[in-house]
Amino acid sequence: MTRKRRHWILIAGTAVAIGCITALAERSLTQALDSMLPDARRIANFNRPGTITLLSTDGQVIQKLGPVTREKIEQDKMPQLVEQAFVAAEDRRFYNHNGVDIWGISRALLTNLRQGAVREGASTITQQLARTVFLSQERTLPRKLKEAALAYKLERQLSKQQILEQYLNYVYLGSGAYGVADAAWVYYSKSPDQLTLPEAALIAGMPPAPSVYSPLVNPDLALERRSVVLERMNQAGFISAAEAKEALDSPLNLKPAIPKYFNSTAPFFTSWVAQQLPNLLTPEQLEVGGLKIHTSLNLAWQTDAQQVVRKYAPGNTEGSMVSIEPSTGLVRVMVGGKNFNTSQFNRATQALRSPGSTFKLFPYAAAINAGIKPEDKVVDAPRCWKSYCPKNFGNKYLGSVALADALRHSLNTVAVQLLDKVGFDAVIKMANNLGIGNTRPLGKFYPLAIGAYEQTVLDMTAAYAAVANRGIYIKPTPFEEIKGPNGEMIWNRRIEGDKGRRALDSDVADTMNWMLQRVVSGGTGVAASLKGRPVAGKTGTSEGARDLWFIGSIPQLTTAVWFGYDNNQKTHGGSGDAAWAWKQFMTKIEDNFEVQPFPPKPVLTRKFKPPGKTNSRAKNSNGDAENDQDPTQMPPSQYLDPPPGPPLNENFEPIPVR
16 A cells, blocks of 8 residues: 555545544533423423313313413424415515524614614524523523523424424414414404414514504504515515405404403302412422312303303392202312302302201211111290290191101291200201311301301302211212323322211211101102102291292202392292202203112111200300300301391291292
């Protein structure tokens, strides 16, 4: 081998070695930089801070909260016209650069220097996507450097089409619209594939200043910006001069609409969900967002319930309905009023209303628990407890009557008699076990037995659900599971939810269910009877028919209906109105449930033992002595629903069933 040939071989080898070393160094440097940057593939799961999606039991979206893209365009479904409009407006060399456009930066710099103002931006679509997903909007050099590095990484990990589609799904386009699909709906009530050339150009012109260029805010500026986009589309060869001219001459033709899923399809329920979320999640989790809340709501049943409340509320009364699954505590339906737009006051969770005779559940259950049997005879006759003299409707009394029949006919004197017989402590303890009187204590007053203390519809429904669940009380919940931004499980009811607790013995609950079935089959609740299906329930009417109730259960579902006026005026209706509305709702949904019987009436072996004589210094539900408390009087005003309505008298006369 000649000396000259060896020389060239050495040079070539050295060059190859240097090239390999350079390539390896570049690769190592790139890998090192990449390791410090987020994975671009996370874009598919991107959620802005504070975003929450609420889902029904069948996965339907009930509402989307926060700065969230409410509707995304699926992969490969983005209209070409929209893509062309945005590329022309924001990044004309999009298909030619690797994330950062050096020529574009130079051109923008010259243009801005020539005009003495910032007229043209230099950020590519890839950079804008990187900034939106991974970075803040601060204008600092470190942030710009990170943005450029991320843009290069995005270009290596994703295709141009993927980058463009993700950008068009996330870019903010003013007036609460995040992404092209949202903008097409907000401004034109259209889907993206229905947009015309001038409409697509107008939307594509908004990213530099969405709040300024929004046609709902500044229509003249929006038109000016649209003309710039149309000119650039023509220059890029996407449209002809004739098409640009025709689009320039077209009016705005706006048809604004509220963003999809902005309003809740079940607003009373979702407002309650929002109140309950801080009990399960930290402020940091709520702030990060990207949460998917799988709720307990059956959206179809909710719609049926809302229609029933509006249709069957007597007169101009307001109404509420709550349905709870006894075995889980899941709230399947929550209607808090006739119209959320008119009044956001949730009558299911916020209104304190007199439960009337539905409260009799507690003295009767306490009596059964104490050893009094359904067939035991009691005397229904006019009677006073000191100065308190409850009356039955129409001053009609049945004399000697079985306890079960006294409940079936909702006799007021017997309910007070049972309270006196088993003692205040036993009745209050029973109510407390069933979730009543724990946050607002129950006092020792004889009118307690027939509904003197106001309760919420939700709490009363939960108490009856526990009885239907054979004595196991489960706190009502709207949550099935909560997933985080990356689909990870944050909370699951089956693992972390309330497992329930024994509130009353199963034989007591079974006996009460048997007695409550007789209320519906041949008593005051007959308007709620369902053909071929057992129903256990109780009517309730407060003094002057200010509150009309029916709470009824089949073994798989407990539902409460309440009607009344917010100002506590008389309704001129009856509890039969509530029972009939309950039936109309259940008739709509009962095919979802197999016909199941309640457990049979048990044979009770308990023997009644009268409690010790009540000390004149009676104790309240917390065990504290109450000075100068007269049990014949109504509770003090602090226990009444604020603002207080007309005072309740001592009669609590029931209204006859229609």
